[in-house]
Amino acid sequence: MATIQVRVDENIKTAVDALFSSLGLDTSTAVRMFLAASLERAGLPFAVRRREPAATKKASSRTAMFGCLRGQYEVPDDFDAPLKDFDEYMQ
Numbered sequence: 001m002a003t004i005q006v007r008v009d010e011n012i013k014t015a016v017d018a019l020f021s022s023l024g025l026d027t028s029t030a031v032r033m034f035l036a037a038s039l040e041r042a043g044l045p046f047a048v049r050r051r052e053p054a055a056t057k058k059a060s061s062r063t064a065m066f067g068c069l070r071g072q073y074e075v076p077d078d079f080d081a082p083l084k085d086f087d088e089y090m091q
Contacts, residue, residue: 004031 037045
């Protein structure tokens with residue numbers, strides 16, 4: 001078995017230890033799960049995108065707030081657009 005060492009900010013380490021513990025995992029197990037999921041998907045198991053600078057970001061009144069992603073995920077303005085196709089059936 002091989003060893004991987006990673007340096008992270010102490011506050012991040014404390015926070016992820018608490019998060020993973022609340023999920024019944026230790027941090028080492030969570031990292032192993034991340035690595036296995038990366039192999040399974042032949043890439044990162046989540047989307048990687050650059051954030052727009054706050055000054056150029058379009059203001060949205062429909063910002064979803066989900067736990068640790070709070071404020072980092074926005075529901076697009078046209079999210080409900082496909083449902084408009086069914087308006088005539090909904091009345």
